[in-house]
Ligand SMILES: Cc1ncc(C[n+]2csc(CCOP(=O)(O)OP(=O)(O)O)c2C)c(N)n1
Ligand code: SF4
Ligand code: SF4
């Protein structure tokens with residue numbers, strides 16, 4: 001067999017082992033090349049597909065680069081004011097307990113302007129899932145410092161590197177929330193390798209399943225990259241993340257009750 | 258153990274040339290093309306098709322989900 005006929009034999013509908021789930025719409029994502037938001041969207045969409053809950057899932061998108069998440073996942077959505085997604089999700093899940101309700105928030109959205117909002121939603125133990133995308137920067141607005149920005153990290157508003165003496169210290173949000181009795185499942189994941197994506201998908205499934213039991217909130221942090229804000233290529237961004245973010249934001253499950 | 262052979266198809270017009278699939282591939286199948294697509298990105302393609310084992314690693318990490326993976330038993 002020649003190489004081309006062999007290829008033609010492989011590329012055949014019945015041999016498909018991986019393709020875009022139909023829960024992802026065909027719209028081209030507006031994200032920069034290599035942006036972790038795309039991988040996380042895909043992981044959530046695949047779990048929704050696997051669990052067959054597309055008609056029962058309601059997402060709340062934030063203010064931040066992922067504000068347009070509703071253009072990419074074919075489920076019902078609401079869009080919240082900056083940092084206020086947990087409030088909308090609280091109302092939605094209380095009014096429609098049969099739905100699977102989640103928020104999708106960046107670190108500027110959740111850890112800065114929405115810090116009080118998430119604290120209280122976690123303290124109340126709402127039956128929702130929170131996806132917290134920590135890329136240590138305000139991506140959408142041009143790469144300003146976030147509460148999660150690492151010490152010494154250069155951003156548009158910390159051009160000489162974050163100085164913790166004047167701006168405080170990078171906040172480990174997951175650790176803080178894990179202390180609250182209202183949180184049931186708190187984990188920190190990533191999405192830069194196939195193994196990490198598979199692990200993330202397991203956590204997403206657990207989060208959605210937890211919402212059936214009214215025993216507290218599931219909080220899933222995903223440490224990700226923002227190659228535009230960090231001014232590195234997508235591949236270099238992943239390397240920088242592993243070297244600098246993972247030691248300060250260690251991956252793994254903090255709480256699973 | 259049965260040996261598997263695989264292949265990928267990239268939706269080249271939607272690829273953003275980020276290169277994450279290139280580093281995720283365990284058998285070094287993928288490269289970014291010298292040519293660019295309509296958006297100006299060096300799209301991903303199989304430069305070494307014979308090495309593909311259809312493991313789906315590239316598909317899982319692609320942020321734009323533009324890779325379809327095929328796999329079958331080697332004859
Ligand atoms: C009330 C209000 N304040 C400020 C802004 C400006 N703003 C838009 S996005 C954003 C931060 C986004 O950062 P993050 O939540 O980390 O999301 P990313 O883009 O990094 O994913 C800010 C401050 C706004 N839109 N509304
Ligand atoms: S600015 Fe950063 S977070 Fe926003 S789309 Fe680009 S890479 Fe992603
Ligand atoms: S399916 Fe696996 S072997 Fe084939 S190109 Fe993708 S990562 Fe490489």
Ligand code: SF4
Nearest residue numbers: 272273275276278319
């Ligand atoms: S990961 Fe996807 S978008 Fe990035 S280069 Fe590969 S095929 Fe293109």
Ligand SMILES: [Mg+2]
Nearest residue numbers: 106107137139
């Ligand atoms: Mg951010």
